Amino acid sequence: MARRSDHTREEIKAMAIAVGRNLIQENGLPGFSARKVALGIGYTVGTLYNVFENHDDIVLHINAVTLEDLLAYMEKRLGDDDQESHASDLDVLKGLAACYIDYARENYNCWSALFEHNLSPEAPLPVWYGERIDALFGFIEARLKPVVGKDEAEARQTARVLWASIHGICALTLTNKLTLVGVETVEGLTDSLIENYVAGLKSR
Amino acid sequence: MARRSDHTREEIKAMAIAVGRNLIQENGLPGFSARKVALGIGYTVGTLYNVFENHDDIVLHINAVTLEDLLAYMEKRLGDDDQESHASDLDVLKGLAACYIDYARENYNCWSALFEHNLSPEAPLPVWYGERIDALFGFIEARLKPVVGKDEAEARQTARVLWASIHGICALTLTNKLTLVGVETVEGLTDSLIENYVAGLKSR
DNA sequence: ACCTGAACACCGTTCAAGT
DNA sequence: ACCTGAACACCGTTCAAGT
Numbered sequence: 001m002a003r004r005s006d007h008t009r010e011e012i013k014a015m016a017i018a019v020g021r022n023l024i025q026e027n028g029l030p031g032f033s034a035r036k037v038a039l040g041i042g043y044t045v046g047t048l049y050n051v052f053e054n055h056d057d058i059v060l061h062i063n064a065v066t067l068e069d070l071l072a073y074m075e076k077r078l079g080d081d082d083q084e085s086h087a088s089d090l091d092v093l094k095g096l097a098a099c100y101i102d103y104a105r106e107n108y109n110c111w112s113a114l115f116e117h118n119l120s121p122e123a124p125l126p127v128w129y130g131e132r133i134d135a136l137f138g139f140i141e142a143r144l145k146p147v148v149g150k151d152e153a154e155a156r157q158t159a160r161v162l163w164a165s166i167h168g169i170c171a172l173t174l175t176n177k178l179t180l181v182g183v184e185t186v187e188g189l190t191d192s193l194i195e196n197y198v199a200g201l202k203s204r
Numbered sequence: 205m206a207r208r209s210d211h212t213r214e215e216i217k218a219m220a221i222a223v224g225r226n227l228i229q230e231n232g233l234p235g236f237s238a239r240k241v242a243l244g245i246g247y248t249v250g251t252l253y254n255v256f257e258n259h260d261d262i263v264l265h266i267n268a269v270t271l272e273d274l275l276a277y278m279e280k281r282l283g284d285d286d287q288e289s290h291a292s293d294l295d296v297l298k299g300l301a302a303c304y305i306d307y308a309r310e311n312y313n314c315w316s317a318l319f320e321h322n323l324s325p326e327a328p329l330p331v332w333y334g335e336r337i338d339a340l341f342g343f344i345e346a347r348l349k350p351v352v353g354k355d356e357a358e359a360r361q362t363a364r365v366l367w368a369s370i371h372g373i374c375a376l377t378l379t380n381k382l383t384l385v386g387v388e389t390v391e392g393l394t395d396s397l398i399e400n401y402v403a404g405l406k407s408r
Numbered sequence: 409a410c411c412t413g414a415a416c417a418c419c420g421t422t423c424a425a426g427t
Numbered sequence: 428a429c430c431t432g433a434a435c436a437c438c439g440t441t442c443a444a445g446t
Binding site for chain 2: 028178
């Protein structure tokens with residue numbers, strides 16, 4: 001057993017988040033438990049509850065890391081370069097969608113934990129968690145600039161509509177809640193969404 | 205304790221589903237447990253495992269009832285009457301989205317259990333469960349007829365894109381994963397989706 | 409001050425033994 | 428044949444007692 005002062009409070013927190021994220025990665029959210037985390041970091045559950053509020057608090061911290069990881073993944077793959085490239089507006093958006101779908105596929109368990117875990121709707125979302133979500137939308141909104149005007153409010157709304165729609169298609173498909181037949185693919189669906197939604201925007 | 209032959213296998217199944225759905229309705233999926241269900245129907249867990257395969261199997265049966273309930277809700281509210289009414293194509297779709305959002309709000313716990321519960325992606329979805337999903341899409345596709353042509357494959361895909369997108373907006377918003385500011389509302393987002401997507405479809 | 413260890417009230421799942 | 432009851436290996440959460 002670890003002796004006191006072996007690690008700071010922050011170190012224990014970081015170790016727990018890393019071990020917990022690993023558990024989810026390997027076996028999904030149902031494979032996660034505070035007791036397994038405690039075992040994995042060499043402390044007892046009591047210590048874990050000294051550092052975290054409760055079960056939800058740990059999962060929220062793990063999901064926040066996944067959100068950061070997703071943003072880093074998108075920044076790395078989409079970078080700033082096609083800002084100056086010759087990619088069309090449509091291709092930029094399709095690339096964004098494809099990137100999200102790839103991340104969800106490659107990190108299925110961590111990605112699905114993002115949505116299998118919900119606080120009761122009255123419970124306030126911690127501000128630090130909301131900031132991770134906002135950071136993601138900031139990135140998306142920036143790439144939408146060429147498509148929407150520079151009307152702030154409209155860019156915000158358009159980014160949210162497109163992103164939520166892409167997520168909906170991705171989520172229902174990957175979780176087998178939307179059976180695809182014949183030539184249908186996730187990318188085919190998101191392409192249809194983007195092509196027609198953007199055509200609609202531009203025709204106004 | 206209930207004596208043998210008090211209820212048929214099918215009766216026990218139906219009782220368990222009803223009690224289990226009630227548990228979810230009251231306290232969400234985390235408030236559900238096989239042991240509570242057993243207590244509620246007056247049998248022991250052993251009997252429950254005689255009738256159901258496992259935990260997932262019970263939840264799947266409960267969710268199937270929710271899918272039926274959702275379809276009945278939409279049929280009742282949207283009926284067949286605006287088929288002959290003067291509602292525009294856009295209004296029909298907006299009504300469909302509004303109906304889904306209302307159901308999700310009014311039945312939040314049962315609705316969110318639909319998506320908090322996932323089988324491992326390799327596990328095959330039971331056919332009887334797939335049928336409930338298909339029945340839902342059948343209803344949606346029928347109302348899309350005026351908007352899309354009568355190309356079967358295209359109607360299928362369009363229905364899936366629109367429905368999944370509406371679901372994505374609804375899901376992220378109701379679970380606090382998409383913060384709305386100012387004048388934004390769920391309905392505002394789905395309206396934007398529908399208006400622009402349909403305008404795009406018609407401009408081709 | 410920090411951490412343990414045990415306790416409490418739960419879980420899902422299995423299966424020998426009763427009727 | 429059907430159901431029970433107990434067992435097994437787990438959970439989240441709390442907190443007195445140790446160092």
